[in-house]
Amino acid sequence: MMTTIKDVAQEASVSVATVSRVINSNGYVNEDTRKKVEAAVEKLNYKPNSVARSLFKKESKTIGIIVPDIKNPYFPELVRGVEDYLIEKGFTTILCNSDEDPEKEQLYLDVMKQKYVDGVIIVSNTIEPSVINEYDMPVVALDRSIHKDVPTFIINNREGGRKATNHLLDIGCQRIAHIKGPELIENAEERYLGYMDVIKQQDWFHEDYVIWGNYDQKESARATMALLEKHPEIDGIFAGNDVMALGALKAADYLNIKVPQELAIIGFDGVDLTEMTAPELSTISQPIYQMSTHAAEALIDLIEGRPIKHQENIFPSTLIQRQSTNSVKENVTWLQKSL
Amino acid sequence: MMTTIKDVAQEASVSVATVSRVINSNGYVNEDTRKKVEAAVEKLNYKPNSVARSLFKKESKTIGIIVPDIKNPYFPELVRGVEDYLIEKGFTTILCNSDEDPEKEQLYLDVMKQKYVDGVIIVSNTIEPSVINEYDMPVVALDRSIHKDVPTFIINNREGGRKATNHLLDIGCQRIAHIKGPELIENAEERYLGYMDVIKQQDWFHEDYVIWGNYDQKESARATMALLEKHPEIDGIFAGNDVMALGALKAADYLNIKVPQELAIIGFDGVDLTEMTAPELSTISQPIYQMSTHAAEALIDLIEGRPIKHQENIFPSTLIQRQSTNSVKENVTWLQKSL
DNA sequence: TACCTTTGTGTAACCCGTTACACATATTTT
DNA sequence: AAAATATGTGTAACGGGTTACACAAAGGTA
Numbered sequence: 155m156m157t158t159i160k161d162v163a164q165e166a167s168v169s170v171a172t173v174s175r176v177i178n179s180n181g182y183v184n185e186d187t188r189k190k191v192e193a194a195v196e197k198l199n200y201k202p203n204s205v206a207r208s209l210f211k212k213e214s215k216t217i218g219i220i221v222p223d224i225k226n227p228y229f230p231e232l233v234r235g236v237e238d239y240l241i242e243k244g245f246t247t248i249l250c251n252s253d254e255d256p257e258k259e260q261l262y263l264d265v266m267k268q269k270y271v272d273g274v275i276i277v278s279n280t281i282e283p284s285v286i287n288e289y290d291m292p293v294v295a296l297d298r299s300i301h302k303d304v305p306t307f308i309i310n311n312r313e314g315g316r317k318a319t320n321h322l323l324d325i326g327c328q329r330i331a332h333i334k335g336p337e338l339i340e341n342a343e344e345r346y347l348g349y350m351d352v353i354k355q356q357d358w359f360h361e362d363y364v365i366w367g368n369y370d371q372k373e374s375a376r377a378t379m380a381l382l383e384k385h386p387e388i389d390g391i392f393a394g395n396d397v398m399a400l401g402a403l404k405a406a407d408y409l410n411i412k413v414p415q416e417l418a419i420i421g422f423d424g425v426d427l428t429e430m431t432a433p434e435l436s437t438i439s440q441p442i443y444q445m446s447t448h449a450a451e452a453l454i455d456l457i458e459g460r461p462i463k464h465q466e467n468i469f470p471s472t473l474i475q476r477q478s479t480n481s482v483k484e485n486v487t488w489l490q491k492s493l
Numbered sequence: 494m495m496t497t498i499k500d501v502a503q504e505a506s507v508s509v510a511t512v513s514r515v516i517n518s519n520g521y522v523n524e525d526t527r528k529k530v531e532a533a534v535e536k537l538n539y540k541p542n543s544v545a546r547s548l549f550k551k552e553s554k555t556i557g558i559i560v561p562d563i564k565n566p567y568f569p570e571l572v573r574g575v576e577d578y579l580i581e582k583g584f585t586t587i588l589c590n591s592d593e594d595p596e597k598e599q600l601y602l603d604v605m606k607q608k609y610v611d612g613v614i615i616v617s618n619t620i621e622p623s624v625i626n627e628y629d630m631p632v633v634a635l636d637r638s639i640h641k642d643v644p645t646f647i648i649n650n651r652e653g654g655r656k657a658t659n660h661l662l663d664i665g666c667q668r669i670a671h672i673k674g675p676e677l678i679e680n681a682e683e684r685y686l687g688y689m690d691v692i693k694q695q696d697w698f699h700e701d702y703v704i705w706g707n708y709d710q711k712e713s714a715r716a717t718m719a720l721l722e723k724h725p726e727i728d729g730i731f732a733g734n735d736v737m738a739l740g741a742l743k744a745a746d747y748l749n750i751k752v753p754q755e756l757a758i759i760g761f762d763g764v765d766l767t768e769m770t771a772p773e774l775s776t777i778s779q780p781i782y783q784m785s786t787h788a789a790e791a792l793i794d795l796i797e798g799r800p801i802k803h804q805e806n807i808f809p810s811t812l813i814q815r816q817s818t819n820s821v822k823e824n825v826t827w828l829q830k831s832l
Numbered sequence: 833t834a835c836c837t838t839t840g841t842g843t844a845a846c847c848c849g850t851t852a853c854a855c856a857t858a859t860t861t862t
Numbered sequence: 863a864a865a866a867t868a869t870g871t872g873t874a875a876c877g878g879g880t881t882a883c884a885c886a887a888a889g890g891t892a
Binding site: 507508509510511514520521522523526545547548549550551 | 874
């Protein structure tokens with residue numbers, strides 16, 4: 155059915171070893187022989203069988219990426235960056251949704267190990283470093299750090315938290331609340347600490363001003379409703395991610411509080427969503443695509459035995475000011491720009 | 494390094510054939526022997542090497558899914574449905590972003606063929622049926638049909654288009670425009686035809702009322718701006734997908750047109766996004782997750798040689814009415830429900 | 833000229849499972 | 863009791879590549 159290396163060898167009247175040498179460009183091959191073989195390959199439309207090659211070489215030109223849930227708007231861009239980079243380098247990408255469940259993570263790692271997957275990019279805060287060790291595969295951590303021995307690609311979340319909070323102060327907010335992400339997720343904690351760094355010097359700070367949104371829009375909206383009803387003095391909200399910021403926007407809309415005139419809102423991550431709403435959402439933007447291609451690049455370096463330049467790669471975040479933190483609703487949006 | 498079937502055989506003092514019989518539960522194995530082998534497997538923590546198995550069996554327990562772009566909000570849910578179903582059945586999922594480029598599609602198919610990928614789920618309107626034929630792999634088409642010989646999982650887009658348009662009429666719209674998706678995409682054409690089915694009987698219909706949004710928010714917003722400025726009589730818009738509906742919402746906001754009081758907007762697809770905006774977006778919802786698990790199920794049936802029940806699987810769409818098509822802004826949202 | 837190195841190619845072992853086939857013993861069937 | 867069938871297990875070929883090793887011929891060096 156499929157043409158094999160034997161067929162090509164026969165067609166070109168050489169041995170399989172020679173064919174192998176030609177297609178892999180290694181060892182000595184006479185110029186005439188090479189041409190004969192290439193002609194045979196062409197004629198028979200031969201494509202080497204990756205599985206056979208994998209078996210011998212103990213590699214698969216495949217990597218896995220484990221994310222909590224591809225439906226979370228942060229991850230498609232991340233995955234896209236990884237996949238784009240890898241296909242370019244001749245690798246295919248296996249997608250795994252872990253739901254932050256350590257058992258699922260291990261199941262995926264088991265399967266991948268058995269398939270000789272060459273390496274894994276992991277977004278996780280539940281996985282134990284010892285587990286990774288056990289599998290003895292190249293691993294890099296993306297968006298969330300796992301252990302100092304695992305090359306890590308993240309942004310400075312704490313500084314981002316400070317940027318967001320300072321921005322709200324800069325535009326004149328007097329009482330700033332924070333919607334915090336899940337307790338177990340390190341980046342949520344860091345963003346919160348960034349907020350605290352700035353806010354703890356303010357004499358008006360009140361512990362009620364930190365609410366809990368679980369990186370979920372609906373929970374965030376409910377919590378924001380409760381907050382705004384109890385503390386109508388709040389005039390600025392820094393949400394730990396964009397989805398929660400949209401929840402806050404929702405709550406404000408429901409309570410007929412005008413954004414940004416009466417309440418300024420800023421999110422975190424810079425997902426595409428933030429440009430889609432009205433008002434458009436200010437955010438601390440992560441270079442998601444860049445981070446992911448760099449992580450993929452590092453993984454390939456690990457796989458191919460090259461030294462990793464930096465174990466810890468911290469990318470800069472960028473404040474993007476849009477309508478949700480403008481005191482006058484007249485800043486330039488993409489819609490205006492394009493007219 | 495890794496334990497192999499030989500190690501297990503030695504540990505249990507049996508042949509490799511017997512070990513293979515035990516782990517695959519086929520052929521005759523004495524109860525005592527089985528236990529001995531199982532103990533050895535346990536003791537050595539043996540996991541069979543999938544690559545060796547693949548080589549012999551010419552199968553890989555891996556499938557591919559080709560989507561235009563995982564960043565498009567419609568696809569994460571689709572991919573999630575497929576992945577969830579397949580991991581359950583012991584298959585892993587390779588993700589491919591084609592950007593609707595036939596060359597990329599072929600590149601992915603080449604790679605997958607070489608890796609003995611067992612089957613492919615394709616979302617494409619560019620791929621030629623002859624190409625699929627060439628590869629001789631199990632294929633199902635999802636969201637977009639390819640050819641009548643390829644099992645297809647879609648919704649009735651034309652009927653959905655009619656539903657959307659009729660809904661706008663039902664709530665009292667007098668002049669209804671349509672934002673059409675890309676010309677080459679069949680489902681965009683169908684939704685447009687559904688709109689026409691309803692609208693062509695109206696004496697007020699004007700060809701200007703159909704504008705072109707390319708399934709893109711920004712293009713849609715621009716086109717809508719132009720439309721509303723030229724035709725202020727428009728009081729209802731049916732957008733060919735949710736992202737374009739958000740573009741229309743954006744345009745309305747920019748022109749200070751109140752939604753839904755002055756302009757009703759309805760989208761198509763039912764992606765999560767539609768619940769996130771304020772106002773929440775009415776939409777013709779697709780059972781995305783269901784469709785994708787059914788497609789995955791059919792693919793497995795094909796792979797394992799079972800007959801496919803239906804070549805063409807058309808799922809029902811559902812009208813979801815939310816704030817963007819309510820003449821009074823008081824319908825129940827998830828935020829209210831949860832209070 | 834004798835010896836060494838480089839070039840060129842084939843044979844066969846190897847990667848690690850699966851299974852056809854052979855063979856032996858146990859259980860039924862007639 | 864003989865024949866037929868079911869049960870249990872091992873040997874070795876196989877899948878389709880890669881590469882160590884052997885060997886031969888050509889080119890270079892002293």
